[in-house]
Amino acid sequence: MLLIDDLHASIGDTEILSGLSLEVAAGEVHAVMGPNGSGKSTLAHVLAGRDPYQVTAGRVLYDGADLLAMTPEERAAAGVFLGFQHPVEIPGVANMYFLRTALNALRRARGLDEVGPVEFLAIAEEKRRLVEMDRMLMDRPVNDGFSGGEKKRNEILQMLLFEPRLAILDETDSGLDIDALRVVAAGVSSLRSPDTAAILITHHQRLLDHLVPDRVHVLAGGRIVRSGGPELAAELEAHGYAGFDTRCSRELPAPIGSGR
Amino acid sequence: MTLAARTVSAHPSEGLQLPLAGWPSDPDWLAVARRGAAAWVTANGFPSAKHEDWRYTRIDPALAIPFATDTDTGRRTATGGSWPDVSLRDLLGPGLGGIRLVVVDGHFAPELSDHGYLPSGARLDSLHDALAVAPHRLEPLWSWHSNGYPHALRALSDALATDGILIDLPTEAVVDDPIEIVLLTVPGRAPHWSHPRIVVLAGAGSKATVVETHLGVPGQPSVTNALTQVVVDDGAQVAHYVIQDENLDSFHFSSLDAHLGHSSRFSSRLLAVGGRIGRHEVHTVLHGENAEVELHGLFLTGSGQHHDNAILVDHAALGCRSHQIYKGVIDGDGHGVFNGHIVVRPGAVGTDAHQTNKNLLLSDRAEVDTRPRLEIFADDVACTHGAAVGQLDPDALFYLRSRGVPHQEARALLVSGFVQEVLDCFADGPIRQYAERLVAAHLEPIMSAGRRGTDSASDSDSDSARDVSASRSRGGTAK
Numbered sequence: 001m002l003l004i005d006d007l008h009a010s011i012g013d014t015e016i017l018s019g020l021s022l023e024v025a026a027g028e029v030h031a032v033m034g035p036n037g038s039g040k041s042t043l044a045h046v047l048a049g050r051d052p053y054q055v056t057a058g059r060v061l062y063d064g065a066d067l068l069a070m071t072p073e074e075r076a077a078a079g080v081f082l083g084f085q086h087p088v089e090i091p092g093v094a095n096m097y098f099l100r101t102a103l104n105a106l107r108r109a110r111g112l113d114e115v116g117p118v119e120f121l122a123i124a125e126e127k128r129r130l131v132e133m134d135r136m137l138m139d140r141p142v143n144d145g146f147s148g149g150e151k152k153r154n155e156i157l158q159m160l161l162f163e164p165r166l167a168i169l170d171e172t173d174s175g176l177d178i179d180a181l182r183v184v185a186a187g188v189s190s191l192r193s194p195d196t197a198a199i200l201i202t203h204h205q206r207l208l209d210h211l212v213p214d215r216v217h218v219l220a221g222g223r224i225v226r227s228g229g230p231e232l233a234a235e236l237e238a239h240g241y242a243g244f245d246t247r248c249s250r251e252l253p254a255p256i257g258s259g260r
Numbered sequence: 261m262t263l264a265a266r267t268v269s270a271h272p273s274e275g276l277q278l279p280l281a282g283w284p285s286d287p288d289w290l291a292v293a294r295r296g297a298a299a300w301v302t303a304n305g306f307p308s309a310k311h312e313d314w315r316y317t318r319i320d321p322a323l324a325i326p327f328a329t330d331t332d333t334g335r336r337t338a339t340g341g342s343w344p345d346v347s348l349r350d351l352l353g354p355g356l357g358g359i360r361l362v363v364v365d366g367h368f369a370p371e372l373s374d375h376g377y378l379p380s381g382a383r384l385d386s387l388h389d390a391l392a393v394a395p396h397r398l399e400p401l402w403s404w405h406s407n408g409y410p411h412a413l414r415a416l417s418d419a420l421a422t423d424g425i426l427i428d429l430p431t432e433a434v435v436d437d438p439i440e441i442v443l444l445t446v447p448g449r450a451p452h453w454s455h456p457r458i459v460v461l462a463g464a465g466s467k468a469t470v471v472e473t474h475l476g477v478p479g480q481p482s483v484t485n486a487l488t489q490v491v492v493d494d495g496a497q498v499a500h501y502v503i504q505d506e507n508l509d510s511f512h513f514s515s516l517d518a519h520l521g522h523s524s525r526f527s528s529r530l531l532a533v534g535g536r537i538g539r540h541e542v543h544t545v546l547h548g549e550n551a552e553v554e555l556h557g558l559f560l561t562g563s564g565q566h567h568d569n570a571i572l573v574d575h576a577a578l579g580c581r582s583h584q585i586y587k588g589v590i591d592g593d594g595h596g597v598f599n600g601h602i603v604v605r606p607g608a609v610g611t612d613a614h615q616t617n618k619n620l621l622l623s624d625r626a627e628v629d630t631r632p633r634l635e636i637f638a639d640d641v642a643c644t645h646g647a648a649v650g651q652l653d654p655d656a657l658f659y660l661r662s663r664g665v666p667h668q669e670a671r672a673l674l675v676s677g678f679v680q681e682v683l684d685c686f687a688d689g690p691i692r693q694y695a696e697r698l699v700a701a702h703l704e705p706i707m708s709a710g711r712r713g714t715d716s717a718s719d720s721d722s723d724s725a726r727d728v729s730a731s732r733s734r735g736g737t738a739k
């Protein structure tokens with residue numbers, strides 16, 4: 001479903017992703033772990049089409065199509081969803097109105113009929129209950145004044161509403177209490193199907209206890225330096241990322257005396 | 261009597277010559293006031309860039325247009341054939357559901373107006389008729405600037421205004437429905453100035469809402485020099501709205517002066533979308549203790565447009581409150597100006613005054629000048645002011661697009677979010693709906709211009725990469 005091949009991305013003159021390769025098949029859940037600043041959010045943003053990141057080499061195929069050639073809204077319509085590490089506040093735009101506008105934009109792009117306000121109310125209410133989000137937050141401006149946990153619930157609500165085929169969740173579990181973590185895990189589980197896939201970017205093993213991934217990858221220095229099964233997450237939890245946080249190559253140890 | 265004899269000299273360099281005989285219907289005090297005002301203009305001239313308050317707004321192009329007042333009666337039949345090519349009623353639209361008074365080119369047009377219920381003792385009249393039958397009610401209003409005018413346009417109104425509307429509410433009178441005044445500028449004849457004047461005398465404890473809608477049809481340039489004077493007596497409450505939707509060739513100058521008595525409340529709401537050059541002055545004097553004023557403004561300034569907002573809040577009494585929020589959305593090569601001035605006079609102890617101006621620039625060429633000013637001469641006051649200029653938040657734009665909302669629709673959604681704070685202050689119901697419709701209609705071309713890949717879009721695509729600072733503006737993202 002998703003093939004990332006030797007991806008190089010930079011911001012300004014700084015290269016952040018340096019030859020990242022990753023393949024995610026339909027039906028799979030992958031976890032991407034790595035130290036702070038290793039490029040996890042950059043990967044997520046590049047996949048969603050964020051502007052200032054320039055892809056200087058490599059390619060990304062989504063269902064065989066060139067993902068990088070698509071606008072962010074085209075990617076969304078094609079089923080790519082990014083759960084933001086830092087969801088954005090949009091003053092003056094009511095959450096409910098935003099959700100309906102986005103859902104209808106997606107439905108239009110997917111050739112489906114738009115959903116009217118009344119019908120939408122019922123759909124939104126169902127999702128809201130699933131993520132156990134305060135009803136009042138539906139009428140407030142998008143994420144405006146939401147607590148960290150409320151913002152993350154709102155991200156999961158959107159994921160459930162927009163029914164993506166590929167969900168990329170960027171540290172959706174960070175800073176969540178155990179209840180919220182359960183909500184996130186349940187949300188992702190409910191989308192799990194032979195036709196969908198998820199990439200969970202996370203710092204901790206906690207989420208992976210609720211949601212066992214098919215593969216775990218370690219991102220360090222802008223590339224995947226190690227991949228393994230679910231047991232890798234436990235290993236990382238025990239030993240940390242020591243040894244991964246340099247720009248070393250996967251095959252070769254860092255040259256001694258190179259100064260890096 | 262020929263038209264020429266009733267026409268005031270066209271150009272300021274020739275001085276302002278009133279008709280020698282004056283207007284025959286003028287009471288003596290008015291004739292004296294008119295001559296005094298005309299003399300003031302001749303002596304002081306018109307505002308130019310040298311005047312601090314007019315630094316950014318040129319009125320020269322408007323001065324090329326005659327100050328003609330082509331009637332001495334101030335009364336003519338609007339539908340009686342003067343404007344055969346225009347169906348004026350169609351222009352007016354559906355109305356707000358209450359009383360609607362129509363003023364065409366500065367003159368009351370009874371045939372187009374809809375009267376409604378008024379509490380007993382309340383008077384609603386054309387200013388022309390009121391000058392004839394109740395001149396004592398109006399005489400004080402012609403002497404507000406007896407110590408000198410702030411600028412020539414106010415003086416011109418004193419010199420030349422012959423018609424408009426008087427709303428005179430006795431003590432405790434309550435008018436529930438908004439009183440709508442539509443001021444229409446009609447092209448098709450020689451371009452000219454009009455000087456409509458609206459006077460609202462709100463007796464103690466009375467309550468009313470007044471909505472001024474300034475409309476024009478596309479065509480020749482015209483100049484509106486509108487003056488509204490509001491006296492809010494002790495304990496009275498007046499909500500005032502200006503919807504400025506003039507045609508894009510025209511010049512619009514409006515001044516709203518409000519004097520507030522003890523424990524009175526006044527609110528001014530402005531929505532400006534029209535005109536080539538628009539200047540909207542609001543001048544409020546809080547001279548009774550415990551008075552409260554709210555000033556909210558929204559200007560949508562498109563390519564080729566210039567909107568200047570000049571505000572003076574004068575705290576002259578104990579314990580008064582004022583609250584201002586003005587927002588501007590400027591697109592293309594439009595130019596917005598916010599000149600907000602708060603004065604807290606000696607003795608105005610306990611004043612609570614707040615002022616905010618936020619502006620959103622939608623294009624590289626859009627410009628805004630914002631000058632919030634605070635002058636405090638009293639102790640124990642709580643005053644804040646601030647201004648911000650920014651562009652659409654690139655993070656928010658990306659967030660929306662990542663949810664599938666197309667680029668231009670996402671921009672429109674962010675702009676509507678930005679303006680919502682001001683629209684929320686418009687009264688629920690027909691007034692808010694009218695304002696929202698107008699805003700939507702004016703944002704649509706801004707957004708579709710972007711969609712066609714003309715100015716807005718090329719600018720917007722670089723939004724995210726570029727620093728938010730703009731010429732003569734403070735940085736930051738407008739929220």
Ligand SMILES: Nc1ncnc2c1ncn2[C@@H]1O[C@H](COP(=O)(O)OP(=O)(O)O)[C@@H](O)[C@H]1O
Pocket residue numbers: 011016034035036037038039040041042043052
């Ligand atoms: N917009 C940006 N401008 C400059 N540097 C950035 C920007 N975004 C990320 N970086 C840098 O890129 C590196 C990777 O960041 P990020 O992808 O956010 O890491 P992670 O999500 O793994 O913590 C960091 O060194 C960060 O400082």
Ligand SMILES: [Mg+2]
Pocket residue numbers: 040041042085170171
């Ligand atoms: Mg991150």
